[in-house]
Amino acid sequence: MLQDVTQIERLRYKPTIQITTILVGAIGGQGGNVLVEWLFLAADLSGFRAQSVSLPGLSQRGGATSYYMEIASLPENNKIENPIAELEKAVFGQHPFPGMVDVLLGQELLELGRLVQQGYASKRTTVVANSQRFYTTSEKMPAFDGRYPTEKIVEAVAQMSGAYSIIDVPQIARQHGLGDLSSNALMLGALSVLPGVLPIPVEAYRNAIQQFGLAVEMNLKAFEVGRSYQIEELQREANATQAKPEPAQDPLPRSLAALPKPLFNANGAADSGEPVPAKPRRTINLIPVAHSSGNRAEKKDVAALIERHSNELPLKWKADFRALTAEIQAQFPEKLHWALIEAAYQCADYQNLAYARRYLKEVARVFKLDSETHAWKLTEAYARVLSMRTTYEDAVRVASLKIQHGRFSRIRQEMKVADGQVLVLTDYLKPDAPEIYGIFPNALVSPMLLLGKLTGIGTWAEKKYFTLQLHPQPNTFSGYLTFAFLTWFKPLRPVSHRANREWKQIGNFTRDVEKFALLDYELAMLVVESGRLVKGYGDTRRKMFEAHDRFVIKVLEVSIKVESKCKTGNEESAYPLTLALGKRALRLVAQDDRGSGWAEQLADWALGEFKNNTPIPEIIKGLEPKAKTLSTKA
Known part of the structure; x- marks a missing residue:
């Protein structure tokens, strides 16, 4: 295959012709085809030859789209008598080859990561990308945060590319009053600034946008915004570079100093070992642009939060809500004010101010066991989880x-x-039976359910699993x-059967947090984290209640009983094995329905090893994901 690529390069790259390869990765609905059309028109208006090939996807998250384009141009100051005839000699490829892409455009960060993973980025590649993410189904499915780390994608781009610019396009667009559909033009503007990347003059891009005729005014504005942003970034990076002493070695700019050794020279002859560029092209003198995450920490203005939420609640509640926030500020430390005031508002909006006070009463129970030494981490985490649990979707x-x-x-x-x-x-x-009768008072529903169990009707109904389809x-x-x-x-919600069941679970959860907080702070944090398992509605929520209880009872409590019998009192953590086992088991439980069984298998193995006097560090090492194979029958 390597020899085939070499032969293709020898045929395609004539000594007088430059072919620039461009690969665009996006998801369906982002308008990747429009971006490629602009590039094609701009190349044509510049007097170059171009060809593009696309693989359309779906206008959904699942549809990955890719567009490949090649531009044939002549070197500057060439003395060719018939440029058009010379460009006709160019041989275009139908698809990209790994390591042979000059420009990589990513309209969605994960799609960019896929292309980098497939080897399309190399030290000859300039990357311009949008930091925006559209999360995949597999990222949304886990009970906890299943998102792929953005930092890893950015790190891979930085390592694999010659130069890169990852831009927070949505944020920049919002700052300039532009919509989401302006992202393509904004990225095109950023690309047009980078020196030596494409042979297309800037005016050709503007003319291409005008000729294509799609939202011309908005896209031209976005194009200029992208140019201005990239110019500012390049200048900022240049100033930062000038302020640093130049290194003694590696005098070339990053995009050239790290070029891989080419398979052949510019004339298609066998490589002689000289460090020449992989093909004839302009020298890139580009400073890599730092990633803009758009997640800069902002100082939280509690007063503004109170003012905003006071105006969002009914007018008759305004004074009482302000009084409640004053109580929060007096009772709890400043670090907790933002989270508790936000949660109190959510509870008040969900039901009423009395419901918010009930929420704060539960938080106060855990707060008594917390301390400033731990920066109130337990209370803050518990408050966030409890806010989610108390505002369940009935x-x-x-x-x-x-x-x-x-x-x-x-x-x-x-x-x-x-x-x-x-x-x-x-x-x-499609509500099921528990969701339907759950809105009625518990005093009415509980006797009926008890009667159903005694007569057998309730068991039969549960097996049938009735649902009511409404449109x-x-x-x-x-x-x-x-x-x-x-x-x-809504007024009946506090006394409803569903509320009775939910608050029983909340009471059990709070007691678990209190019990584990007296044993070990980190274990209490783990129990709070496990509270995030409970989410969703209907049968899914009921399954997650069961999964949470199995985790606490069959993993944590069992492990503590076993480990406490062999404690020496010299350990840095009160229960190091239980803590490590709990963290690994919780990740398993959060994955899917089989996770609880896997977690219990893991606990049986770890505690069995512990009883056999295996050192705890070795057991903890064996808990790593790749170290232990679990049965799929769980």
Whole structure:
């Protein structure tokens, strides 16, 4: 294969012709085809030959799209009598080869990472990318944060490319009043600034945008914004570089100093060992641009938060909410103010201010066991998890969100519904029996469920797993009335059967945190982290309740009992094995339905080794993901 690539290069790269290869990676719906069309038009307007090949995807997260383009140009100040005829001799490729891409454009960061992983980035490659992410299904499925680390992608790009510029395009677009669809033009503007990357003059890009005729005014503005941003970044990096003493070695710019040894020279002859560029092209003198993450830490303005939330709640609650926030600021340390005030607002918006006070009462139980020595980490983490647990999505909550003020106008804007067009919304709901009877008072439901169990009807109904399929249209009178009727059950929520079940679970969770906090602070943090397992609704939520209980009872509590019998009192951590086992087991439980079984298998193995006097460091090493194979029958 290597020899085939060499032969292709010898045929394609004539001594008088420069061929620049461009690869664009995106996801369906981002307009990658538009970006390539602009590049093609700009090359054509510059008097060059170009060819593009695309592999379209779907307008969904699952559809990866790629576009490949080659531009044939002549060197500057050439003395060729018939340039057009000379360019006709260029031989274009139909697809990119790893290590032979000059420009790599990534409209989505993970798609850029895929292309880098496949070997398309090399030291001859200039990367211009959008830091925006559209998360994959596999990233969304885990109970915890399943997102692939952005830092790893950026690090790979920095290591593999010759020069790179990763830009927070959405943030820059928002700062200049531009929409999401302007990202292509903004990236094109950033690319046009980089010296020596493409042979296309800047005016050709502008003319290409105008000739293509798609949202010309907005895209031209975005193009100039991208240029201005990149110019500022290049100048900033240049100033930073000038302030540093130049190294004694490696005098070439990064993009040339790290070029790989070519397989052949510029004339297609066998390589003689001289460090010549891989093919005739302009010298790149580009300073790599630092990654802009857009996640700069901002000082949290608690006063502004209180003011905003006070105005978002009903007017009659405004004074009481401010009084509640004053109590929070008096009772808890400053580090917790933002999280607790935000959570109190969420609870008040979910139910009422009394519900928010009930939430704070639970937080105070854990706060008593925390200390400033640990920077109140336990209380802060518990408060965040409890906020999520107390604002569970029942039928009343779903109904209120479906007819929430602003939902219809937001959908019309997102779907680009023109004035005069009729918009019909249909919501597909499938509540099961517990979700239906869960909104009724517990005093009414519990006796009926007990009677059902005694007669056997309840067991039969559970096996049948009844669901009610509803297709209401909330922007019609009947559909709106259906949802509005459900919201009338909101005053009954605190005494509902669902609330009774949820708050029993919350009480158990809080007692677990208190119990483990008395044993070991880090173990208590782990229990709080496990509380994040419980999310979703319907059968999914019930399964996660079970998974959480199995983790605490069959992994943590069992491990503590075994380890406490052999404690010496000299350990840095009170329960080092339990802590390491718990962290690994929790990751397994969060993966999918089989995780609880895997976690229990792992606990059995680890505690068995511990009973056999295997040193704890060796057991902990064996807990690593690649060190232990678990049965799929779990």
